[in-house]
Amino acid sequence: MTWTDLPPLGTLVAFEATVRHRGVSKAAAELHLTHGAVSRQIQQLERTLGTTLFERRNRAMTPTPAATALAAAVTDALTLLSSAARRVRHAARQTPLVLSCEPTLLMRWLIPRLPALSQAAPGLDLHLSAAGGPVPFDRKGIDLAIRRNDFELPPGVHALWLFDELTGPICTPELARRITKPADLAEVSRLHTRTRPSAWDDWASGQSTAFPPASEQTFEHFYLSLQAAAAGLGVAIGSHAFVSDDLTTGRLAAPFGFQPDGSAYFLLTRTPDDPRITTLVAWLRDQAQELNQRQDRPPTARRPRTWNQT
The missing domain is CATH 3.40.190.10 (Periplasmic binding protein-like II)
Structure with a gap:
């Protein structure tokens, strides 16, 4: 596949903005270019395509039917390019989620279930940290933590009940x-x-x-x-x-x-602003629900509790 028939990308960007704004001035403001620079880009595009794209009358620029069709295609293409670039940029700066968990629970309950997580969320990059007690979210870069409620919950941390101990x-x-x-x-x-x-x-x-x-x-x-x-x-x-x-x-x-x-295990998070955290929280809740169903206790004895409830 070759792209030799494509006009320069800069001319297409200027053209699309001009059609969308129905004029050069607003297009130039959006693109942070001068009025003359946008006009020259459009003229270059017309020379490349060998056709006039606008009817120019009394400083008004009306796109031809061919220009309108081309502008719609360019808008779709630029939207795809923008989305792809955003995904690449996000992935480049994205670090693994860090989940801190009490060591024995990590070893004997969570790790054996990680193959199921890989199937449920194949793109999720998760780093596990074995630790107990208060969670240093800021100092250690921790995103989520599973803890028993045997310490004071710090402010700004959301506690989601998983299962009773x-x-x-x-x-x-x-x-x-x-x-x-x-x-x-x-x-x-x-x-x-x-x-x-x-x-x-x-x-x-x-x-x-x-x-x-x-x-x-x-x-x-x-x-x-x-x-x-x-x-x-x-x-x-x-x-x-x-x-x-x-x-x-x-x-x-x-x-x-x-x-x-009298104690229970909770999933601790800050305000989740990462869709990966939402995915992981939902999966952990499902795993905890499965464990709760295994417990030989009536459903009324498995009601969710708050962190400070004993």
Whole structure:
């Protein structure tokens, strides 16, 4: 394909503006050119095409039928060019979206679902950051964050409820068959984590019967205690969100089910002015809804909550 028959682009731009404004003066003002410069561009276009494009009478310029048809085509072409240039410019300055997520939730819930995100939004460039606690949106360039509501929500941040935190003892299916009541936990090793040191006590406080101390082992992070439980080293307190997939596949079991601990996970954003954020928020809501449907709780117990609600 060659473009040797095309007139110079500058002449077409001046011509289109003149037809649209029905005169040279307004066209010149729009293009930030002098009246004479626009007139010369039109004259050059007429010489290139070998025809007169305007009827000139008493300083009035009336486009010929051929000029009107050409102007419509030029308008369409310039609109396409402008849109293409805008997309290229936007893509050139566009950086990946940054989503910050608590490490264990990122590892065990979000990352396994990213292939579905790639299919739902193939052009979305997402950078993941593992972190917990307050979100430094400005300092770290974070666009969105998934957090448990265990800190004060800063002003100007929107919190969208995803799911409640449900916790309970988890272990291998083989070990679960030996545990039929809380007192049986005295016969197995209890796995703790330094990041949630009160997890066992919090769960035990919701039981109607006390159970005696058992042998214990402490891990640095939540995900390490869950991995230890999957390896058969004992029983850990797990979040339903963290182990939902393993419960489905049978890799882990929850002998006493799960109970809410009073907290919840939220998606935190500033005012979304990026269509990519809108796309990602919608997808995350769908994934959270799927998790909520897996929870063995009546729908009335899964109502969305506000950040400060306990």
